[in-house]
Amino acid sequence: MSSRPAGTRTTGRRLADSLAATARWRPRRARPDRTGGAPPAGRTPAGRTGGGAQPVVLMVPALLAVGFLLLPLAGILARTSWRELPGHLTSPAATEALRLSLVVSLWSLALALVLGTPLAWLLARVSFPGKAVVRSLVLLPMVLPPTVGGVALLLAFGRRGLLGPWLEDTFGVTLPFHTAGAVLAATFVAMPFLVISLEGTLAGLRPSYEETAASLGASPLRVFCTVTLPMVAPGLAAGAALTWARALGEFGATITFAGNLPGETQTLPLQVYLLLQDSPEAATSVSLLLLAIAMATLVALRGRWTGGAASGPGDGTRDGAGDGPHDGAAGGGPGGSAEDGPDGGARPAATDSSADPPRIEAPVADVRQLSDLSAELTGYTRFVVTAEPGTTLAVVGPNGAGKTTLLRALLGLTPRAHAVLRLGDRDVTDLPPHRRDVAWVPQDGALLPHLSALANTAYGLRAHGHSRAAARAEAQCWLDRLGVGHLAHRRPAGLSGGQAGRVALARALASRPRLLLLDEPLAALDQTTRARVRNTLRSHLADFGGVCLIVTHDPVEAVTLAGRVLVLEEGRAVQDAPPSEVTRHPRSPWVARMLGRNAWQGTATPDGLQLPAEAGEFTIVAAEPLPCSGAGALAVVAPEAVALHRDRPDGSPRNVWRGRVRELTGVGSRLRVLLALEPTPGPKAPGAGRDGGDGRDGGAGAGAGAVELVAEVTPAAAADLGLADGVLVWASVKATEVTLVRL
Numbered sequence: 001m002s003s004r005p006a007g008t009r010t011t012g013r014r015l016a017d018s019l020a021a022t023a024r025w026r027p028r029r030a031r032p033d034r035t036g037g038a039p040p041a042g043r044t045p046a047g048r049t050g051g052g053a054q055p056v057v058l059m060v061p062a063l064l065a066v067g068f069l070l071l072p073l074a075g076i077l078a079r080t081s082w083r084e085l086p087g088h089l090t091s092p093a094a095t096e097a098l099r100l101s102l103v104v105s106l107w108s109l110a111l112a113l114v115l116g117t118p119l120a121w122l123l124a125r126v127s128f129p130g131k132a133v134v135r136s137l138v139l140l141p142m143v144l145p146p147t148v149g150g151v152a153l154l155l156a157f158g159r160r161g162l163l164g165p166w167l168e169d170t171f172g173v174t175l176p177f178h179t180a181g182a183v184l185a186a187t188f189v190a191m192p193f194l195v196i197s198l199e200g201t202l203a204g205l206r207p208s209y210e211e212t213a214a215s216l217g218a219s220p221l222r223v224f225c226t227v228t229l230p231m232v233a234p235g236l237a238a239g240a241a242l243t244w245a246r247a248l249g250e251f252g253a254t255i256t257f258a259g260n261l262p263g264e265t266q267t268l269p270l271q272v273y274l275l276l277q278d279s280p281e282a283a284t285s286v287s288l289l290l291l292a293i294a295m296a297t298l299v300a301l302r303g304r305w306t307g308g309a310a311s312g313p314g315d316g317t318r319d320g321a322g323d324g325p326h327d328g329a330a331g332g333g334p335g336g337s338a339e340d341g342p343d344g345g346a347r348p349a350a351t352d353s354s355a356d357p358p359r360i361e362a363p364v365a366d367v368r369q370l371s372d373l374s375a376e377l378t379g380y381t382r383f384v385v386t387a388e389p390g391t392t393l394a395v396v397g398p399n400g401a402g403k404t405t406l407l408r409a410l411l412g413l414t415p416r417a418h419a420v421l422r423l424g425d426r427d428v429t430d431l432p433p434h435r436r437d438v439a440w441v442p443q444d445g446a447l448l449p450h451l452s453a454l455a456n457t458a459y460g461l462r463a464h465g466h467s468r469a470a471a472r473a474e475a476q477c478w479l480d481r482l483g484v485g486h487l488a489h490r491r492p493a494g495l496s497g498g499q500a501g502r503v504a505l506a507r508a509l510a511s512r513p514r515l516l517l518l519d520e521p522l523a524a525l526d527q528t529t530r531a532r533v534r535n536t537l538r539s540h541l542a543d544f545g546g547v548c549l550i551v552t553h554d555p556v557e558a559v560t561l562a563g564r565v566l567v568l569e570e571g572r573a574v575q576d577a578p579p580s581e582v583t584r585h586p587r588s589p590w591v592a593r594m595l596g597r598n599a600w601q602g603t604a605t606p607d608g609l610q611l612p613a614e615a616g617e618f619t620i621v622a623a624e625p626l627p628c629s630g631a632g633a634l635a636v637v638a639p640e641a642v643a644l645h646r647d648r649p650d651g652s653p654r655n656v657w658r659g660r661v662r663e664l665t666g667v668g669s670r671l672r673v674l675l676a677l678e679p680t681p682g683p684k685a686p687g688a689g690r691d692g693g694d695g696r697d698g699g700a701g702a703g704a705g706a707v708e709l710v711a712e713v714t715p716a717a718a719a720d721l722g723l724a725d726g727v728l729v730w731a732s733v734k735a736t737e738v739t740l741v742r743l
């Protein structure tokens with residue numbers, strides 16, 4: 001009994017089916033959080049916050065610590081003379097000290113923001129020698145006794161200090177015992193709070209946001225102001241609040257450096273110190289005021305430390321995610337009701353499934369950049385790639401092959417590889433990323449979470465100098481083209497994966513790049529949505545006049561979207577050919593398997609291919625052997641060309657092997673059977689021939705390193721053959737079905 005293959009017909013549908021099955025085996029990357037924020041507070045591993053047994057022995061000192069912190073505060077509250085409190089706090093000396101405290105702390109905050117923000121950025125983003133020393137320097141005022149800080153300030157800025165005489169002679173500025181000195185002292189001790197808080201937030205911000213913004217044409221300063229700062233705003237606000245609170249409470253450095261001069265340097269903490277000697281009740285009242293301010297600051301900050309860059313509750317949609325008529329589209333399902341556009345006018349609902357989105361022509365959107373590509377890569381990636389305008393190249397290869405490095409080199413974003421890059425008549429090799437006209441859509445889209453879909457799409461146009469109104473009008477057109485125009489007002493957190501992907505694509509296309517780089521654009525989508533979005537993407541890539549590189553692990557994407565497939569391995573281009581050629585004659589085992597083919601690497605023989613000794617005495621006979629016997633070669637066989645039998649087949653097939661079923665997978669209406677082949681099958685091999693029962697004879701099982709073969713059969717044939725995990729069967733392949741490719 002045997003199952004005859006349907007032949008080697010690789011119709012589009014069959015190929016797509018078989019590729020789709022292969023796609024399921026591809027490695028997947030972890031999906032980063034689309035909002036770019038850290039995991040929400042409290043989302044700790046199960047068990048940590050749950051009712052698991054906690055060591056009681058730790059609870060006692062912990063509670064003691066709480067009591068230790070609480071008791072002094074309770075002391076202030078208990079000893080406050082509530083009746084006299086208003087009088088104490090409204091006395092001229094107290095109000096003057098309060099005024100001075102506010103002036104000093106706010107100036108100090110401003111100074112810390114101006115100096116500390118760039119310093120935090122430097123520490124978070126720039127590698128330079130001595131960085132650890134600079135960071136220690138930043139931390140020093142936090143651990144230094146404030147009085148020592150005051151002495152140090154005197155020795156630097158005092159009348160006999162290092163800079164003091166020069167400041168006095170040149171600018172007439174005297175810092176010690178002046179309000180400016182109090183500001184300096186407060187800044188010295190408070191600024192580290194801002195730097196440390198902001199550095200942490202900056203370090204947690206994924207660089208893909210800033211890099212994508214640069215690829216859309218934004219200069220480094222624009223990126224800092226429009227991407228970095230808004231995204232770290234919560235961390236900045238938290239740091240600023242702490243800095244202000246610390247400056248407000250500053251005592252030691254101020255009294256040492258600036259003295260205790262009423263109306264000049266006597267801030268509230270200094271007044272407390274003074275009052276303690278003459279009027280302890282008034283000192284308690286002022287202490288209570290400072291305590292209340294500190295507590296209010298901390299309460300206002302609650303949750304800000306862990307809330308992530310932009311994932312607060314208000315971040316979902318501008319109109320509140322989940323309660324508007326737009327929700328039908330959020331999940332990508334078919335929607336139908338009319339929806340309000342951002343301008344308040346009724347806009348017809350589009351859906352995630354719209355394969356033919358409305359084609360609204362934008363006034364300037366059709367200015368195509370018909371540029372060819374010529375890139376010579378050195379470093380980790382070492383090859384030359386050229387492409388005509390309008391070419392879409394699928395970049396494929398195993399993990400670590402250098403696909404991302406290639407994209408980053410073309411953007412000028414990595415020192416690991418260098419691209420001599422020419423786009424049309426422009427050599428952009430020496431240009432910074434924002435001036436290359438190379439738009440990048442990273443795997444997660446990197447939509448800016450603080451901007452609506454419309455503002456995201458308009459971002460590149462604004463960076464290129466278009467007015468706000470023109471940029472938004474054109475952005476709306478692009479969103480409409482991609483079928484997500486009705487979601488223009490939403491922020492990324494309120495978009496489904498497919499919708500976000502389309503917005504990211506609209507944003508890249510709207511910036512009118514000469515080269516478009518898409519990193520796994522459909523990886524986030526489920527199979528059904530992927531097929532729909534793939535169609536949409538294909539039609540828009542057809543309209544895009546420039547060169548497009550799509551990194552993908554999905555063979556269907558590679559074959560259906562691209563006119564050429566560039567196969568990378570270990571930084572080298574092992575093949576660059578049309579999909580049909582790559583499918584027929586894959587030049588690496590990896591790409592053959594990615595495309596759903598059986599592929600074995602070995603040495604060409606006069607008959608076909610000999611596999612390496614470690615695979616066993618395993619030979620493959622081909623009808624057209626390579627003329628170069630002894631050379632490295634690849635034997636490729638389509639799964640449809642493999643016939644399975646319960647008994648050893650007689651007759652014409654030149655390749656007959658016995659193998660054990662390892663895995664069965666459904667592919668459309670057919671079944672894919674993975675066999676582990678046994679070496680050196682022959683008519684006289686022990687156990688060869690008909691196996692009794694279901695074939696689970698427990699005989700020579702294929703080891704972990706066994707040669708594998710994939711066959712495709714109909715479910716009926718599988719039932720006839722009794723296929724199941726562990727069953728032994730015979731497989732045959734005609735010599736005419738074996739393609740040999742020289743490596």
Ligand SMILES: Nc1ncnc2c1ncn2[C@@H]1O[C@H](COP(=O)(O)OP(=O)(O)OP(=O)(O)O)[C@@H](O)[C@H]1O
Nearest residue numbers: 029380397398399400401402403404405406416568
């Ligand atoms: N910043 C880096 N420093 C050192 N090595 C790196 C760095 N980034 C990548 N690599 C290494 O360079 C090689 C190519 O990495 P790249 O990310 O380009 O591969 P890839 O083809 O995109 O892989 P994947 O499919 O897993 O994303 C890998 O070996 C990787 O470990």
